[in-house]
Amino acid sequence: MKQNSTNYQTTVGLEIHVELKTATKMFCGCANDPFNAPANSHLCPVCYGLPGALPLLNEKAISQVIRLGKALKGQIAPESFWARKNYFYPDLPKGYQISQSTDPLVTEASLTIDGVDHRIARIHLEEDAAKLFHRPDGTSGVDYNRAGVPLIEIVTHPDFHSAEAAQRFARELQTLLRQMELSGADMEKGQMRCEANISIAPVGAALGQKVEVKNINSFRSLGRAIEYEARRQETMIMAGEKVAQETRSWDEASQTTRLMRQKETSADYRYFPEPDLPQVQLDLSSTESSALPEENRQALEKMGISKDQAAILVRKGLFTQLSTLVAKKPDLAKLAGRLAISTPQLLALPLDDQIKVLEVVTEKDWPNATTQAVIRSLAEGKTWQEATSSLDEKIDLEQVVAQVITENLLAAKEYQAGKEEAFNYLLGRLMGKTKGAVGVSQAKEALRKALS
Secondary structure, three states, X not given: OOOOOOOEEEEEEEEEEEEOOOOEOOOOOOEOOOOOOOOOOOOOHHHHOOOOOOOOOOHHHHHHHHHHHHHOOOEEOOEEOOEEEEOXXXXXXXXXXXXXXXXXXXXXXXXXXXXXXXXXXXXXXXXXXXXXXXXXXXXXXXXXXXXXXXEEEEEEOOOEOOHHHHHHHHHHHHHHHHHOOOOOOOOOOOOEXXXXXXXXXXXXXXXXXXXXXXXXXXXXXXXXXXXXXXXXXXXXXXXXXXXXXEEEEEEOOOOEEEEEEEOOOHHHHOOEEOOOOOOEEOOOOOOOOOOXXXXXXXXXXXXXXXXXXXXXXXXXXXXXXXXXXXXXXXXXXXXXXXXXXXXXXXXXXOHHHHHHHHHHHHHHOOOHHHHHHHHHHHHOOOOHHHHOHHHOOOOOHXXXXXXXXXXXXXXXXXXXXXXXXXXXXXXXXXXXXXXXXXXXHHHHHHHHHHHO
């Protein structure tokens, strides 16, 4: 779908919910395992909000939010404050959610991407709601395992003006969360969920009326939802209609947004202080800041790894292991980066084996297939001798070259007629027969000599 016309500017703010990786839920000792455990198997009186059941704070969850806030260079609150957010849905057995209203743990943070600071208004901590599911026969059920799981909400300023910019921010945030091991941030599992506040207005004018879009379960859907909603609002404005403040749902099947409800305000939730949780002074000196993905990419580039490779390596969470390897073998940084992408099992090997692989690959000019096979064998627990035993067989290279040419006479004649791609075909057949026992350079030289 195309973006809205050049007469109007799209403005987007994001609300991103992330489940934290803790052993227990936010306010009780039930296991934090909403995805793998049987439905409704991790529950207690606190989860249900039964009379007399008192919540207790999860210290690790609070420290994780402080760590994230420091990494994002935000202002950290000196104490925690909790409130009850009242609303009555079947996914909240208590009839209210314990959250933070006026005093979030983190305010005015930012995430830097390619030198641009993307502003984050607040990061607050709360408990997640249960998960609803709907059966084909029209009935519905609810799994309360997720009710009470520590959940952070990251609210940005309305600074994005395209679907691509919003998507990139969300992806970068996911990389950071995984890098810091705060969350799996898997959107398919619901560990990370995006909502977009979208408005359009004439270029240079004040912001238009925002519409919130929920139920976005992938980065691709986030982009499509923003583009569709911007076009829908523009069509309304062009027709003289007024855009209403409302909450809409993204429908993946129809690729459209649909009305859920008129947008609530904070007054609708009737916030009031949580009487069972005291304000707690926070120790801000015990947590250290972490590097942003941007800083890690730049560090890899300084090591000699290309910008594209650095982006892939950081996104895959391989920065720390690769940095350790490159520190020992800085002259082989490019090879290390390439192998870490194609065969990440390399970085799971003992450091001495990682270095040996790099040195031998350089010395013997192994093709990629051979290198990958050896790394996988080592990762399976085989010794170096076992992993390379098939490479030690003596090969009569001239004889194998002659065999390849005989079996592929047409390709040989095409090469001799000037078709260079035919040489690459023959080289592939040759490397397959030698099974990596000879290097690529040696094989090329022998093949060209025979063909000439």
